[in-house]
Amino acid sequence: MKSAVGILSASCQVPKAKCSVEDLFREEGANYSPEIAARLGIKQVHLQKGAVNETASNMAVAAGREALERAKVDPQTVKVVVEYSIMPQEYLVPVWNMSNKVQAEVGAAKSFVVGFSGGGSSNFMVALTSAAAMLSENEELKTALLVTGDTTIPGNRVLNPEDPVTVLGDGASAVVLQRGAPGSVVIDTQLWSNGANHDVCYIPGGSLAHPDNIDLYRMQLDKARYDSSLKPETLRRISDELLTRAGLSLSDVACVLCSNISAQDEAELQKNFENKVSQVCATNRELHGHLQGSDFPLNYLSLVESGKVKQNDYILAVSHGMGATAATTLLRY
């Protein structure tokens, strides 16, 4: 990249209402057991329960405003709004995308918008690397607002109820990125896809394939293929490729941030990343569940607030998602 690009600020929003995972399992007719509880490591999730100010896009607007305030950035200087949501939005994507609404409501009138689909939890890193590339390579673009809001489908918050993989919470996040930012420099990102598994996790109903089948309007997971396709070893391999390119190794990395999918997922990542996954991931997972694209901003904020990261420390963010995709980003704090 021609110029260094870094994170100026981040913000997260969650709905006020909370629900214990035990109650949620009961509500969704799924079996809850001590074994499942231990495997998930999620105690509660925040859920949007009809409050108008807590729709996905309204939470995204609030997160965007807060991130801009924290960065002390005038919204008029934002040149691109980049969106990275995963769940269906208020209207059908790609004809509608919340980034347009966010642009208008945060007052980023001089920006254009870009949204990304299909990467699941990796979408954030796709957005991050794309935004960093745009700011680095285009003189006219200096500041970007990355933003998302995800609200889950009622009755579809326990992913794969027969053999639960995670519990999805609602939330939104935003990140302000700027060329020449003094810290949290985005060094590089490594991305990986296996299109053979494009349909491991998806929502079939309400689409062209099944236009009027509301019963299929649920995120569905092919557990056997999920288990075999998204391996932590893949994340380690692409992370090593990224670190080698940067002239580093895992021993140079201060900590790893992962998605808040489950305790089981994190344990496997701990094993593959030499126990460098930060404690903030487990804490946030227990209290919020899997916030999809917002997991990284949430964990990043917690890490910064914990005071456990020092200037020039290397932070590695790793995620795997639908598509199937895997992504890893190296930051220098």
Added chain:
Amino acid sequence: MNANVGILEANYYLPATKKSLSQIFEDEEKPAEIFNANVDFEKDIGIDALHLAKNETATDLCVKAAKITMAKSGIDPNEIDLIIDFTSIPEDYVAPTWSAAGQVQKAIGASRAFTTAINTGGCASYQTTLKVACSLMSAHDRYHTALLVAGDKAPDLNHNYFPITVVSDGGSAVLLRKNMDTRRILGVEVATVGRLHDMWVIPGIHNRKAEDIGGRYPRWLHVCGDIQRFNKELIPINLFMFRKVMLGVLKQVGKKMQDVDYFVYPTFSLWDQNAFLKAFGLPREKVSTENMHHGHLQETDMVVGYVDALAGGKIKDGDLIMLVTNGAGFSWGASLVQH
């Protein structure tokens, strides 16, 4: 943005089945609103028939366009580093959870590629995607070749996008490559007016109304336009925004309007093309106005206009080409390609 990223190859795929416009208007819902332009929407649109995909899926259209383009380019699928889906209407499964990019990767065997999709800009998603792809390729040595793909299949009985256009089904693909000395993308400019975000939407099954269930039209999958706002808020700024992005991209690369040899412009309607020609003082032969027989192909219009102009000898070596369009959201985009 300059790693000499250029268009290595581009092509499109249109289903063979065609349906006359008179039959489309006969079969589909009649718009109840009034369009504040001095035209007869059905008679003056300038499009006679539309391509319909029938049993082909939206992804099939993507894949077929990609395969045609790959075959013409002669490159090995393993050379592709990035696949970006820039489809602008709903696909086989619900977005943003799913995109066709992964399925395209599988179908063409581009096993090294990373896949993603850009879901903003409507018909201007072509320009937005060019901006992202060129930036990624410029920023990173490892991204040498990118495949952009789109496949649009309108739901049954929703080809009438009154008061803008009527839409065909089709797919397109563009191969971008670094270090090109011709067909170089000199610059891309995109502008968004986000306050118009809810003027042109598809409700989705989660917003469907009880009275629509089991009826003839699955309205939750059909586009809904707020025609009053369209008349009051979009039409008055449309040409201003076109001018803004056109002058913006020219300024980026130090060129002037008179330096542009040929314009690729969408096939919304004859009156829309005429308004564009008049506003910018352009002669008809300098603009891709001859593709109306395909119908409007959303973001694929940019590819069709470009490919047909090349095939028809409208674009010569050394020419500077501007591709310009607008789309839902609303966004406007312009890009410059140096031949």
